[in-house]
Amino acid sequence: MNRADTLDTVNARISPRGGLDILSRDEVARLRDASAGGLHDLLRRCALAVLTSGSQSDDPRAALERYPDFDIQVLQQDRGIKLELRNAPAVAFVDGEIIRGVAEQLFSVVRDIAYTAIEVKCSGKFDLESSEGLTNAVFEILRNARVLRPNLEPNLIVCWGGHSIARDEYDYTKLVGYELGLRGLDICTGCGPGAMKGPMKGATIAHAKQRRFENRYIGITEPGIIAAESPNPIVNQLVIMPDIEKRLEAFVRLGHGIIVFPGGVGTAEEILYLLGILLHPDNAGLPFPLVFTGPKSSAAYFEQIDQFLRLTLGEDVAKRYQIIVDDPATVARRMRAGVDKVREHRLDNKDAFFFNWSLKVREEFQRPFDPTHEAMAGLNLHRDQPAHLLAADLRRAFSGIVAGNVKEEGMRRIEAGGPFEIHGDPEIMRALDKLLRAFVEQRRMKISGEYRPCYRVMA
Template identity: 60%
Template sequence: MQPRHVINASVSPKGSLETLSQREVQQLSEAGSGSIYALFRQCALAILNTGAHVDNAKTILDAYKDFEVRIHQQDRGVRLELLNAPADAFVDGEMIASTREMLFSALRDIVYTESELASQRIDLESSQGITDYVFHLLRNARTLRPGVEPKMVVCWGGHSISTEEYQYTKKVGHELGLRKLDVCTGCGPGVMKGPMKGATIAHAKQRMSGSRYLGLTEPGIIAAEAPNPIVNELVILPDIEKRLEAFVRVGHGIIIFPGGAGTAEEFLYLLGILMHPDNRELPFPVILTGPKSAAPYLEQLHAFVGATLGDAAHSLYQIIIDDPAEVARQMTEGLKEVKQFRRERNDAFHFNWLLKIDEGFQRPFDPTHTNMASLQLDHRLPSHELAANLRRAFSGIVAGNVKDKGIRLIEKHGPYEIHGDTAIMQPLDHLLKSFVQQHRMKLPGGAAYVPCYRVVS
């Protein structure tokens, strides 16, 4: 990636961030805390690169090595001074409004995360404590809207998809929007953009105001997949596990489109949670869908789930091929069940408190070579625990593909090794090879994909 035109600018929030204390500004300043400053700089650079067709965090960071962001506390609030910032984020010297909103959302979330972690009331040693932490992060971002009936549909899928698949996601989003449903995605390109784009047109047709396009991400992902400009609510969670929990706590149903390793990670996370005995009666509509051309992909993913997690996992979702209207109709019916269930049990509409999530799904997984090689992928495990470990394997592959730290680990030590039972390794290897053949691992147009992993039976 060649450096683009750069610009120096000074920007202030417009109703998107309260004033920061001097201590909080110090936390973010380069002198106060190098790690926190580096984190915000990385997220800010990704946001300023919104629209860039790059999915490699290292490439973006290397292209703008001289980019700096300085945080200034003023009597009237906080101000950011940007040096050598990507010029595409500005029009006639003024920062694009959506970019400015997301920039200060990143500042808000990083400051709050640091402040909360430093407080004594955060208990990250218990499952309930982690859930409370996710709740507080979402509430601080004003994402939780009490009293609003269930209508937040999460859309998962790949950033590297074909044009036909992208157009299909727009059609599904349009059908969701016509039914006045809101959309939540991982906030990036591809499947994370298409449903939002389709929904915006449908919401306009329905003369809706206050439509929500919620993007949930985390620092390692946002650096590689800049937010798409349709996102009007951006929340940056501190790690992938809390991001995934946020999806299933605020979402009322999930649609899964074609994707790659990241989509498989999300799908396995969801199946592992829904397979927990405590969640057996809890309604949570899940639909796999895509155009006719994506049928082989959906069949491969369905076969992999059957070979590893069994028929019980198959019963938790339905597959709809090439029918956007039917997808939206089925999701709407599913949301009626969610509404009825939560009303009967006095559960909140805005946060799924009744969903049981084991600590194994909440603890951050560090995809080092040792941790990847040590994953227990064995049919002797309960199905929901096996799903958790399979999710970690795909999480490592995502890190090796697009995250700065993972890419550097692969460059230094070579590919990860993934070990396990032959009955699990063979379908895993087959699925991963199909992802590579279908160009689902990386954005097309760059160098040929070199696997960051090796499957060992």
């Protein structure tokens, strides 16, 4: 390994870690292709996000601006592949050697980008125009990433919450993770900082105390957001889904229960996605433990979320979740009991423990939403439709705001065309505007810098 000209960068060649040993010549060529439509730019951006794990910035351009000369190349060799890093962040190395977990995550990036581009999008093996075909694609990406474990009892808890949260909220997520770990539960999050890191950090201590060593800390992300929410170092299984919809479906198919911590628009998007699915009549009898929780200081936050959900989706929506404030042990006990019910239901219905095939996910929750100004203005945010369909378009509204906040393409659209406009039922618009204003006032939109809204709520 040789040092580059600058003090904070390193040149290196990395051998495979984490299960990826070989690629085809076509896959290597695609990953090296820097032309329009090639995969090299995507590989470079995702790899840099992994190499800057722990960054306190949620600006997707920040890492590329700090390391403009960074490059990564996949080298085809007779015995397999190697990654060549040029001008890589030195923070990813210790005494000249790359940190093992960083290396594993780098090869996860290569694996998922190659598989999605070649096997999912181009091979013709999947009918990406049908709901069944989209679910099969999610399944195959997860299987290729080796996160589907057929011989394990149900024990995977998905934790959602914001990357920009207060210190007491972050400390609370660690306490909940600790209680989950004491009860033999593994953790899956969006892989970033804040509420995505805290539960994993707490669970590692509990797992160690219980002398439990085969632990899973699964992080699921997607290319548009990984640069703004770099994987945290505890993640030992990283999966990059091709878009936000497949990422969300992966969470609900893979997990056996979900905990929601305080967050911003991304967390609201996740809540509406799951509740929209659970409100569909086909999922009425399906057990799916869902708990909203935070410290005492977050009680008002969950009151706002609860009021918004009841107003927009009806009172029955509250039957699908519990709100538990400032009680990590009770949260973990409820999750453990809920997972036991999931296990019984899967056995009774001969469904897999490792993938929730029984869950009905409609196409409106699966088709990728491209948040253009026209698409955001055209969302149907009115009550003259079933609650699950309204939830689907509310989810898209929050997804568009996430894009405008932290995704590079969304930020470019806002810079070129001004804020997105969101139209709908006046009462819903007032409630939406109140909720978003609260997120801004509570600094839940951005980690660093002054927040400038990327949206206008139109009454």
